[in-house]
Amino acid sequence: xxxxxxxxxxxxxxxxxxxxxxxxxxxxxxxxxxxxxxxxxxxxxxxxxxxxxxxxxxxxxxxxxxxxxxxxxxxxxxxxxxxxxxxxxxxxxxxxxxxxxxxxxxxxxxxxxxxxxxxxxxxxxxxxxxxxxxxxxxxxxxxxxxxxxxxxxxxxxxxxxxxxxxxxxxxxxxxxxxxxxxxxxxxxxxxxxxxxxxxxxxxxxxxxxxxxxxxxxxxxxxxxxxxxxxxxxxxxxxxxxxxxxxxxxxxxxxxxxxxxxxxxxxxxxxxxxxxxxxxxxxxxxxxxxxxxxxxxxxxxxxxxxxxxxxxxxxxxxxxxxxxxxxxxxxxxxxxxxxxxxxxxxxxxxxxxxxxxxxxxxxxxxxxxxxxxxxxxxxxxxxxxxxxxxxxxxxxxxxxxxxxxxxxxxxxxxxxxxxxxxxxxxx
Amino acid sequence: xxxxxxxxxxxxxxxxxxxxxxxxxxxxxxxxxxxxxxxxxxxxxxxxxxxxxxxxxxxxxxxxxxxxxxxxxxxxxxxxxxxxxxxxxxxxxxxxxxxxxxxxxxxxxxxxxxxxxxxxxxxxxxxxxxxxxxxxxxxxxxxxxxxxxxxxxxxxxxxxxxxxxxxxxxxxxxxxxxxxxxxxxxxxxxxxxxxxxxxxxxxxxxxxxxxxxxxxxxxxxxxxxxxxxxxxxxxxxxxxxxxxxxxxxxxxxxxxxxxxxxxxxxxxxxxxxxxxxxxxxxxxxxxxxxxxxxxxxxxxxxxxxxxxxxxxxxxxxxxxxxxxxxxxxxxxxxxxxxxxxxxxxxxxxxxxxxxxxxxxxxxxxxxxxxxxxxxxxxxxxxxxxxxxxxxxxxxxxxxxxxxxxxxxxxxxxxxxxxxxxxxxxx
Numbered sequence: 001x002x003x004x005x006x007x008x009x010x011x012x013x014x015x016x017x018x019x020x021x022x023x024x025x026x027x028x029x030x031x032x033x034x035x036x037x038x039x040x041x042x043x044x045x046x047x048x049x050x051x052x053x054x055x056x057x058x059x060x061x062x063x064x065x066x067x068x069x070x071x072x073x074x075x076x077x078x079x080x081x082x083x084x085x086x087x088x089x090x091x092x093x094x095x096x097x098x099x100x101x102x103x104x105x106x107x108x109x110x111x112x113x114x115x116x117x118x119x120x121x122x123x124x125x126x127x128x129x130x131x132x133x134x135x136x137x138x139x140x141x142x143x144x145x146x147x148x149x150x151x152x153x154x155x156x157x158x159x160x161x162x163x164x165x166x167x168x169x170x171x172x173x174x175x176x177x178x179x180x181x182x183x184x185x186x187x188x189x190x191x192x193x194x195x196x197x198x199x200x201x202x203x204x205x206x207x208x209x210x211x212x213x214x215x216x217x218x219x220x221x222x223x224x225x226x227x228x229x230x231x232x233x234x235x236x237x238x239x240x241x242x243x244x245x246x247x248x249x250x251x252x253x254x255x256x257x258x259x260x261x262x263x264x265x266x267x268x269x270x271x272x273x274x275x276x277x278x279x280x281x282x283x284x285x286x287x288x289x290x291x292x293x294x295x296x297x298x299x300x301x302x303x304x305x306x307x308x309x310x311x312x313x314x315x316x317x318x319x320x321x322x323x324x325x326x327x328x329x330x331x332x333x334x335x336x337x338x339x340x341x342x343x344x345x346x347x348x349x350x351x352x353x354x355x356x357x358x359x360x361x362x363x364x365x366x367x368x369x370x371x372x373x374x375x376x377x378x379x380x381x382x383x384x385x386x387x388x389x390x391x392x393x394x395x396x397x398x399x400x401x402x403x404x405x406x407x408x409x410x411x412x413x414x415x416x417x418x419x420x421x422x423x424x425x426x
Numbered sequence: 427x428x429x430x431x432x433x434x435x436x437x438x439x440x441x442x443x444x445x446x447x448x449x450x451x452x453x454x455x456x457x458x459x460x461x462x463x464x465x466x467x468x469x470x471x472x473x474x475x476x477x478x479x480x481x482x483x484x485x486x487x488x489x490x491x492x493x494x495x496x497x498x499x500x501x502x503x504x505x506x507x508x509x510x511x512x513x514x515x516x517x518x519x520x521x522x523x524x525x526x527x528x529x530x531x532x533x534x535x536x537x538x539x540x541x542x543x544x545x546x547x548x549x550x551x552x553x554x555x556x557x558x559x560x561x562x563x564x565x566x567x568x569x570x571x572x573x574x575x576x577x578x579x580x581x582x583x584x585x586x587x588x589x590x591x592x593x594x595x596x597x598x599x600x601x602x603x604x605x606x607x608x609x610x611x612x613x614x615x616x617x618x619x620x621x622x623x624x625x626x627x628x629x630x631x632x633x634x635x636x637x638x639x640x641x642x643x644x645x646x647x648x649x650x651x652x653x654x655x656x657x658x659x660x661x662x663x664x665x666x667x668x669x670x671x672x673x674x675x676x677x678x679x680x681x682x683x684x685x686x687x688x689x690x691x692x693x694x695x696x697x698x699x700x701x702x703x704x705x706x707x708x709x710x711x712x713x714x715x716x717x718x719x720x721x722x723x724x725x726x727x728x729x730x731x732x733x734x735x736x737x738x739x740x741x742x743x744x745x746x747x748x749x750x751x752x753x754x755x756x757x758x759x760x761x762x763x764x765x766x767x768x769x770x771x772x773x774x775x776x777x778x779x780x781x782x783x784x785x786x787x788x789x790x791x792x793x794x795x796x797x798x799x800x801x802x803x804x805x806x807x808x809x810x811x812x813x814x815x816x817x818x819x820x821x822x823x824x825x826x827x828x829x830x831x832x833x834x835x836x837x838x839x840x841x842x843x844x845x846x847x848x849x850x851x852x
Contacts, residue, residue: 127749159743159747241787293586294557295711324554
């Protein structure tokens with residue numbers, strides 16, 4: 001009996017069938033039930049085990065893809081993530097292992113919507129993405145667009161999909177087609193997987209809308225009815241595991257697609273880009289983000305000056321605050337925080353303030369600590385998400401050098417709402 | 427005409443009345459209208475200005491507080507924040523300036539609910555709170571409890587109120603009365619201020635419930651009808667400016683109080699604590715939080731080892747991931763991230779993983795990167811908020827030394843839900 005075997009386990013009370021999983025606890029046998037859940041069974045309570053089907057590593061054949069002249073063409077670029085992953089019975093974890101051809105085999109419905117070009121770029125977990133990967137993806141997108149496709153789907157791990165969406169948004173100016181990032185919160189081998197519906201809705205949206213630009217397509221709720229198209233620079237992963245983890249922040253959805261009826265609602269009117277896409281794919285490596293918190297130490301800011309960082313996002317509290325006030329003995333250290341930030345700014349580092357509240361906007365003219373920060377050169381990030389601000393700052397410095405500072409507060413790709421809602425007024 | 431004067435401004439079209447505000451733009455005159463909004467008027471369009479009332483710094487007299495034998499007693503400890511702040515006409519910012527007596531003068535309704543002890547502890551913006559302040563507040567609470575009060579209200583700035591709530595929750599074991607933190611998102615001099623309603627609802631809750639423990643009282647929505655009592659370790663500020671900024675995370679509300687009818691709904695049954703409160707008020711100073719992101723550098727982890735940190739919260743992505751996988755050339759640097767974290771753990775630093783998704787729980791047995799992290803000694807933070815995990819870790823190390831490691835995943839004050847919801851299962 002080896003991991004991955006489909007087995008039957010009999011205890012005095014009941015019977016279970018499932019796949020044998022690895023475990024570090026020798027007293028327990030773990031099996032993955034067919035509904036996707038793992039259960040542990042104490043070995044001393046087991047009466048009998050039977051191997052119903054021996055595990056074999058599946059090797060799929062390459063499928064020949066048929067071209068339909070009546071359908072538009074969509075390119076799917078695979079970067080990795082859960083959307084193309086399955087359980088690894090060796091480690092018990094989940095690994096990415098499907099090639100793009102296997103994707104099509106898994107989701108045959110795609111072939112009824114469009115002709116599919118599939119491009120294998122990488123097979124990464126998205127938490128491993130680095131700024132340089134964004135450039136690789138952007139170049140691959142440009143290559144596909146030049147083939148005249150109706151749109152591009154990027155298969156991506158969900159963990160940092162919103163960072164990538166923002167980065168691609170900045171890198172690809174004047175995009176003439178939709179570029180839709182699609183992830184899955186449950187791996188494709190799970191009955192509850194959202195992979196197929198997200199992919200199919202993204203393809204439907206591409207073929208039926210005149211949207212141009214970068215966006216994300218994921219479940220709207222935990223039900224399998226609607227997917228939503230979310231704005232690239234205004235979306236955040238807000239749940240570790242739910243299928244509707246991606247939510248718009250300080251913004252609304254772009255469209256809703258009903259998976260069953262294929263009906264579509266559009267909520268934003270975009271001006272259609274025409275002409276050629278322009279690629280600005282440089283990113284400055286020395287840009288980071290730091291979330292401040294009670295007891296923050298000046299040395300934590302000094303680190304960035306000593307290591308010659310060119311840009312820093314401070315994810316502050318509330319309206320854009322950091323511990324720099326010195327009202328009493330215990331906070332004497334805060335004058336050193338202010339000085340450390342000042343030294344960092346003076347070293348040429350562009351320092352931008354966002355808020356760990358996530359929703360709302362920073363307003364740095366209200367309280368004295370924030371006013372002090374602005375006076376030493378910290379730039380308010382308005383209502384930008386921290387994640388968007390991070391990639392924007394790296395991108396600005398990478399492509400525009402010293403002009404970057406003046407562009408931080410410019411709304412370039414829908415990342416900043418300049419209009420302040422009455423309720424946001426303080 | 428000086429800042430703070432109540433003036434009338436006539437232009438060719440219209441007339442405005444309001445308080446003259448400072449501005450750095452000499453071409454514009456800024457006045458604060460009586461509805462709280464500021465408007466700027468171009469000076470070259472102004473026909474006439476009249477001072478209707480000259481600004482005087484208000485100096486309030488100390489009020490003698492009357493004791494009513496039929497009412498319970500509540501102690502209000504003032505630490506600072508917007509709940510006791512007003513506009514400073516000198517700088518145009520908002521400053522904290524009310525003494526506790528002035529608080530009672532502002533909110534006379536409080537005296538009909540309870541006899542009020544008022545304690546002035548500090549007048550800080552909450553972003554300036556350090557771990558040592560938590561000890562000062564906890565000691566002040568114990569002092570009030572020993573007087574036999576029905577409960578304690580802590581007036582607190584909202585920016586880090588959730589960090590303080592968690593810290594007090596850990597410091598004060600077996601609390602026999604409610605300790606309710608109250609903030610305001612709009613300063614008390616604003617017509618839209620939430621200060622009075624939040625304070626009054628907290629006082630009502632204290633006098634009418636048998637809840638014991640630490641909680642937060644804030645607006646439930648942007649309407650002025652209901653306030654909610656929120657769990658100390660499971661609440662987060664999720665909007666920079668809305669009055670309903672505080673939301674429970676992976677948890678529900680404890681109670682709802684209708685401000686107008688004073689009716690109350692209770693949603694959680696707590697076992698009432700009896701006996702004496704125990705104070706554990708030490709905090710380890712060398713504990714920090716770091717939010718990982720694409721392009722994270724090994725030197726950012728190494729910093730914490732070099733500076734001899736005793737505890738670190740890694741706010742990871744998704745289910746508890748960090749960039750430690752090395753699938754290709756570009757991510758070779760990630761093996762150094764893994765090594766840097768390993769060195770940090772081996773130096774004796776307790777490293778705990780939470781998620782920047784905020785909602786949901788980390789599950790570090792699913793993907794290989796997280797499995798690698800657990801194997802080198804990173805502790806999964808379950809469904810703890812990053813902010814709660816930070817103060818818990820500092821508190822654990824401060825009070826329990828080497829035992830701290832074993833207590834990280836123990837649910838001590840409602841900070842961890844051990845039950846995994848089906849929808850959270852992966």
